[in-house]
Amino acid sequence: GEELQICTASKTCCTQKMEDRYRDAVKKDFQGVLQATSSYLKNLISTNAARYQDQFIEMVRVSENNTNLLFADVYKNMAILAKVPIGKLYQDLVAYIQGREVEIEDSVSSFFDNLFPLVFHHTINPKLKDFSEEYKECLQEIQQEISPFGEIPRKMSLHLTKSFQAARSFLQALNLGMEVINTTDHIEMSMECTHALMKLTYCPHCQGMVNVKPCNGYCMNVVRGCLASVAEVDQPWNDYISALDRLAVGMKGVFNIEEVLSVLDGRISEAIMYAMEHGPQLSKKVKRACGHPKRATRETAQPPFLEPSTRASAI
DSSP: OTTOSSSOOSSOSOOHHHHHHHHHHHHHHHHHHHHHHHHHHHHHHHHHHHHHHHHHHHHHHHHHHHHHHHHHHTOGGGHHHHHHHHHHHHHHHHHHHTTOOOOHHHHHHHHHHHHHHHHIIIIISTTSOOBOHHHHHHHHHHHHHHOTTTTHHHHHHHHHHHHHHHHHHHHHHHHHHHHHHHTTTTOOOOHHHHHHHHHHHTGGGGGTOSSOOOOHHHHHHHHHHHTGGGGGGHHHHHHHHHHHHHHHHHTSGGGOHHHHHHTHHHHHHHHHHHHHHTHHHHHHHHHHHHOSOOBOOTTTOOOOOOOHHHHHHHO
């Protein structure tokens, strides 16, 4: 037993080579246990993060479909033309959930900028011919100045921004948790840790005690010593879990992303009706800013939207 460095004893059936193999084995065993434990936790978090993201995106798709149906049912004359700004708005919302650089406030403003020429033409001045591109651009530019949709765009922007910020922060927090767990995958085992684990697990083999298990308290003390280098993340991790829980709670109520998206088509309809109700005042403001409506030339005019029956007869 004199030649052994770790499993020292007056009598032993181990050689130096056996001890070296045990040393390699105990390192592999310990790393395997750590990685198996963290792998389960990482898989749990990543699976839920992906599931939440898919659910958020599905909510956006459902809301987009509802908005397109709204225009097809209620605002038929501009339904086809409105598909472009509608699609862009919801595309930006999906991109935001996916973590891309998108300013929701700008997306909402752009949506209403592009919607205003359609509303001004098809609901406030439906008898007029299509406007020129120059006149449409003027309408887009003055939209935020004359506020044809009242306070609805601002409130809609606020609710979307807050709810989507909470949703994306929740997803980012889950991904951050996986990064923290990754730091425990490859802990550098100290010599003291290796020796302690050897004495805990393999050294008894050298005395023929292959099936003897150490007591629980002894095991816990050794493991705590080996994990001392990462013990400092214990409290921050607990704080992280608490913050994640608070964030999940904060996603409920007025800034619940599902609730906000479920009424988005209604908010857009309210904005259009507000503009219709204030049509005469808007027309005066538009006339002062952009002049009289200018018709599109024959080459640039948009084809009129036809009802299915009318379209069929026209063909």
